[in-house]
Amino acid sequence: MSNQKKRNFQIEAFKHRVVVDPKYADKTWQILERAIHQIYNQDASGLSFEELYRNAYNMVLHKFGEKLYTGFIVTMTAHLKEKSKLIEAAQGGSFLEELNKKWNEHNKALEMIRDILMYMDRTYIESTKKTHVHPMGFSLWRDNVVHFTKIHTRLLNTLLDLVQKERTGEVIDRGLMRSVIKMFMDLGESVYQEDFEKPFLDASSEFYKVESQEFIESCDCGDYLKKAEKRLTEEIDRVAHYLDPKSEEKITSVVEKEMIANHMQRLVHMENSGLVYMLLHDKYEDLGRMYNLFRRVTNGLLTVRDVMTSHLREMGKQLVTDPEKSKDPVEFVQRLLDERDKYDKVISTAFGNDKTFQNALNSSFEHFINLNARSPEFISLFVDDKLRKGLKGFVDVDVEVILDKVMMLFRYLQEKDVFEKYYKQHLAKRLLSGKTVSDDAERSLIVKLKTECGYQFTSKLEGMFTDMKTSEDTMRGFYGSHPELSEGPTLIVQVLTTGSWPTQPAVPCNLPAEVSVLCEKFRSYYLGTHTGRRLTWQTNMGTADIKALFGKGQKHELNVSTFQMCVLMLFNNADRLSYKEIEQATEIPASDLKRCLQSLACVKGKNVIKKEPMSKDIGEEDSFYVNEKFTSKFYKVKIGTVVAQKETEPEKQETRQRVEEDRKPQIEAAIVRIMKSRKILDHNNIIAEVTKQLQPRFLANPTEIKKRIESLIERDFLERDSTDRKLYRYLA
Amino acid sequence: MDRIDHLFNHYANRSSSHLIDPEGIEELCSNLEVPHTDVRILMLAWKMKAEKQGYFTLEEWRRALKAMRADTISKLKKALPELEKEVRRPSNFADFYVYAFRYCLTEEKQKSIDIETICQLLDIVLGSTFRAQVDYFIDYLKIQNDYKVINMDQWLGFYRFCNEISFPDMSNYNPELAWPLILDNFFEWMREKQA
Numbered sequence: 001m002s003n004q005k006k007r008n009f010q011i012e013a014f015k016h017r018v019v020v021d022p023k024y025a026d027k028t029w030q031i032l033e034r035a036i037h038q039i040y041n042q043d044a045s046g047l048s049f050e051e052l053y054r055n056a057y058n059m060v061l062h063k064f065g066e067k068l069y070t071g072f073i074v075t076m077t078a079h080l081k082e083k084s085k086l087i088e089a090a091q092g093g094s095f096l097e098e099l100n101k102k103w104n105e106h107n108k109a110l111e112m113i114r115d116i117l118m119y120m121d122r123t124y125i126e127s128t129k130k131t132h133v134h135p136m137g138f139s140l141w142r143d144n145v146v147h148f149t150k151i152h153t154r155l156l157n158t159l160l161d162l163v164q165k166e167r168t169g170e171v172i173d174r175g176l177m178r179s180v181i182k183m184f185m186d187l188g189e190s191v192y193q194e195d196f197e198k199p200f201l202d203a204s205s206e207f208y209k210v211e212s213q214e215f216i217e218s219c220d221c222g223d224y225l226k227k228a229e230k231r232l233t234e235e236i237d238r239v240a241h242y243l244d245p246k247s248e249e250k251i252t253s254v255v256e257k258e259m260i261a262n263h264m265q266r267l268v269h270m271e272n273s274g275l276v277y278m279l280l281h282d283k284y285e286d287l288g289r290m291y292n293l294f295r296r297v298t299n300g301l302l303t304v305r306d307v308m309t310s311h312l313r314e315m316g317k318q319l320v321t322d323p324e325k326s327k328d329p330v331e332f333v334q335r336l337l338d339e340r341d342k343y344d345k346v347i348s349t350a351f352g353n354d355k356t357f358q359n360a361l362n363s364s365f366e367h368f369i370n371l372n373a374r375s376p377e378f379i380s381l382f383v384d385d386k387l388r389k390g391l392k393g394f395v396d397v398d399v400e401v402i403l404d405k406v407m408m409l410f411r412y413l414q415e416k417d418v419f420e421k422y423y424k425q426h427l428a429k430r431l432l433s434g435k436t437v438s439d440d441a442e443r444s445l446i447v448k449l450k451t452e453c454g455y456q457f458t459s460k461l462e463g464m465f466t467d468m469k470t471s472e473d474t475m476r477g478f479y480g481s482h483p484e485l486s487e488g489p490t491l492i493v494q495v496l497t498t499g500s501w502p503t504q505p506a507v508p509c510n511l512p513a514e515v516s517v518l519c520e521k522f523r524s525y526y527l528g529t530h531t532g533r534r535l536t537w538q539t540n541m542g543t544a545d546i547k548a549l550f551g552k553g554q555k556h557e558l559n560v561s562t563f564q565m566c567v568l569m570l571f572n573n574a575d576r577l578s579y580k581e582i583e584q585a586t587e588i589p590a591s592d593l594k595r596c597l598q599s600l601a602c603v604k605g606k607n608v609i610k611k612e613p614m615s616k617d618i619g620e621e622d623s624f625y626v627n628e629k630f631t632s633k634f635y636k637v638k639i640g641t642v643v644a645q646k647e648t649e650p651e652k653q654e655t656r657q658r659v660e661e662d663r664k665p666q667i668e669a670a671i672v673r674i675m676k677s678r679k680i681l682d683h684n685n686i687i688a689e690v691t692k693q694l695q696p697r698f699l700a701n702p703t704e705i706k707k708r709i710e711s712l713i714e715r716d717f718l719e720r721d722s723t724d725r726k727l728y729r730y731l732a
Numbered sequence: 733m734d735r736i737d738h739l740f741n742h743y744a745n746r747s748s749s750h751l752i753d754p755e756g757i758e759e760l761c762s763n764l765e766v767p768h769t770d771v772r773i774l775m776l777a778w779k780m781k782a783e784k785q786g787y788f789t790l791e792e793w794r795r796a797l798k799a800m801r802a803d804t805i806s807k808l809k810k811a812l813p814e815l816e817k818e819v820r821r822p823s824n825f826a827d828f829y830v831y832a833f834r835y836c837l838t839e840e841k842q843k844s845i846d847i848e849t850i851c852q853l854l855d856i857v858l859g860s861t862f863r864a865q866v867d868y869f870i871d872y873l874k875i876q877n878d879y880k881v882i883n884m885d886q887w888l889g890f891y892r893f894c895n896e897i898s899f900p901d902m903s904n905y906n907p908e909l910a911w912p913l914i915l916d917n918f919f920e921w922m923r924e925k926q927a
Contacts, residue, residue: 682910683909683910684908684909702908703913703916706913706916707913710885710886710912710913713885714843714844714883714885720885720888720910725892725910726909726910727910728910
């Protein structure tokens with residue numbers, strides 16, 4: 001190793017620090033400052049991006065980040081202050097344009113500046129946690145321009161004015177609006193909300209408050225709703241075009257509140273144009289509009305529903321309690337069905353099949369149908385009419401539709417057991433007179449009733465059908481074993497099982513000889529094959545077809561009741577008979593006989609008998625003779641009718657009484673059932689449970705339930721608890 | 733014991749069976765100087781636990797007189813006020829009230845008493861304590877047509893009514909509760925009168 005002189009030769013660690021020229025920072029900054037000026041003055045084309053970037057980079061490198069940052073802020077601020085003066089100086093319409101223009105310029109400048117200062121953005125600002133360039137640019141704009149007192153209020157008012165203009169129908173520059181409002185959005189959500197949105201909503205609220213008041217004073221309901229809908233659409237459109245999407249919900253809330261919520265009651269109840277008017281006149285479009293608008297506000301639909309419900313109840317009540325309308329039961333029920341169809345259509349067309357409205361419709365119908373105690377009877381009569389002739393010519397599907405509608409009404413009835421009683425009576429008449437249009441339809445309805453109410457409801461009804469079938473077989477057997485009877489009058493017998501058919505007291509009557517002979521033959525035939533049974537002829541329920549020959553050779557076939565037959569046959573052996581003679585010969589009870597004679601002698605077109613004197617009523621001193629001059633354009637003349645009719649007052653009372661009697665054991669059975677399982681129960685709960693159990697059949701009266709409880713106490717089924725009077729105890 | 737039996741025989745000697753019969757009771761009443769229809773006779777019957785109306789057996793007689801420590805008519809007479817006090821004690825009165833009803837069931841299997849008898853019974857048993865309620869209720873019973881007889885449940889119900897319901901305002905009466913229906917009807921009738 002040579003002993004060499006030490007050289008000053010060192011390899012030193014690489015240092016960023018370069019000997020700095022103190023003026024270096026200032027110089028560099030000046031370059032940048034100048035550049036910023038040029039950028040703002042739209043004079044940036046001559047600048048070299050690369051050079052400026054490097055300068056900024058160097059400043060930060062040499063730890064002059066703060067100077068750079070501060071400089072940038074100061075410079076930009078100065079520029080913005082200048083700009084705001086210019087904006088403020090703008091007159092009228094150009095104010096907004098100026099603002100917009102300057103904003104766009106600023107944005108462009110800011111971007112360029114940010115690009116230049118990017119190194120500072122990423123290092124110095126990052127580490128010192130200061131605001132980044134771009135956001136700072138926005139903040140500066142906000143503070144120096146937007147919040148500049150001379151601009152701030154004017155800007156807002158200008159914008160609101162434009163909105164107002166547009167609302168009154170003028171066309172405004174939407175693009176400009178969008179730009180300016182986007183500026184707010186860019187400046188931050190709180191700026192948008194505080195400086196624009198909130199005042200916008202307040203102003204809108206005022207506007208709509210006034211407008212809605214004007215409209216409500218001058219428009220009818222339908223028109224008002226149209227206008228409200230239009231305004232809503234406009235506002236949604238406005239948001240889409242130049243507001244923040246988040247504002248949509250807020251502005252629509254304002255419109256909904258001012259135009260709908262605040263005037264809800266008045267609109268709905270408006271005379272001659274409100275909800276009731278719309279319902280009555282099937283204004284589907286208006287109703288649909290009301291539904292869509294009202295569902296937007298709290299309790300909107302509730303209000304509509306309530307008004308509809310009370311209208312339905314009122315209308316229904318008038319319908320069912322109007323004595324005029326109760327004159328024809330079939331029409332009464334048809335009217336109910338028509339109303340139900342009408343409102344069904346309203347709900348499906350205009351209310352979107354809303355379930356709550358369906359429920360309101362049902363509960364209203366249930367309420368008023370039961371206001372008329374004859375509803376069960378009338379519904380049965382309606383069904384009777386349909387099954388007799390109303391369904392003639394109907395296709396199966398249509399039949400089902402009508403029966404389903406009837407079932408719907410049936411479901412509304414509280415006193416289903418009353419319906420059952422009448423239905424049975426009417427069915428019996430239909431079956432016995434052979435007057436049912438379609439066996440299938442009858443069966444179909446029974447099935448529906450069974451599905452609804454269970455087997456017990458329909459088992460007796462089904463028994464009636466079985467009897468009819470069995471009787472046919474019996475008749476075949478009878479004539480089969482008595483071929484000699486094929487000459488002579490034909491007897492058709494229906495054998496009815498007593499328990500299944502509505503009970504009728506057997507009425508005495510002397511049958512003509514040729515008929516009673518046949519009857520006796522049948523009786524012995526039947527009892528021969530069915531020992532231990534008892535047969536009773538129901539002479540008040542039968543019919544007869546008689547061939548008659550009148551004075552001038554007129555031949556007719558008369559369809560009459562059994563009683564009428566007995567009377568007419570007497571005239572084969574006598575020309576003239578007195579009332580007393582007829583009474584004695586036939587032994588028909590007086591009231592039935594009088595009715596019978598009246599139908600034979602006093603009805604125009606059917607008077608096969610003449611009466612002396614020619615008065616309207618049958619008197620016990622009257623005498624009768626055949627009307628030899630009788631004419632009818634028909635060969636077959638129908639005189640006796642066994643058509644089901646609306647009951648007379650006394651008949652109605654009687655049926656009602658029977659229903660009440662039938663209810664007593666049902667109530668007691670329910671009480672016993674409940675007490676047997678619960679052992680001890682208090683008064684209110686018993687009433688509630690019993691009512692609930694019986695509800696599918698009828699509405700139990702609490703007083704009646706109490707009576708039954710007391711009766712059960714007396715018969716030692718129940719006892720009162722000795723300490724707590726409200727409790728009942730089951731006695732095994 | 734002998735004297736009690738002896739006293740018994742005095743009143744029982746008229747009947748063929750060894751009982752004090754209605755005539756005997758009548759004599760007893762006049763000896764006690766108490767009216768025949770007085771409530772105290774009924775109370776005496778209660779004390780005896782007499783089973784059949786109008787008749788006292790030896791056993792029943794002994795039961796009462798022994799308890800009342802009376803073996804002569806005058807002692808029995810003196811013991812009557814004490815007996816009344818005893819019966820009117822709340823713990824005993826309910827029992828007496830029930831007894832009074834049962835006592836009037838003369839036929840086997842009879843469960844109810846006709847209106848007229850009930851009216852008399854109410855007067856005797858409750859007349860002194862619930863004069864107003866009894867008078868109004870008797871009025872009502874005579875007018876109404878729903879019930880021809882009264883059963884034990886209704887009889888008891890009325891007693892509870894007198895004890896619990898303020899009268900005549902009946903402001904705390906609720907017909908929707910478990911009161912017997914006849915009282916609900918009475919309540920309605922009273923309300924109509926007051927309107």
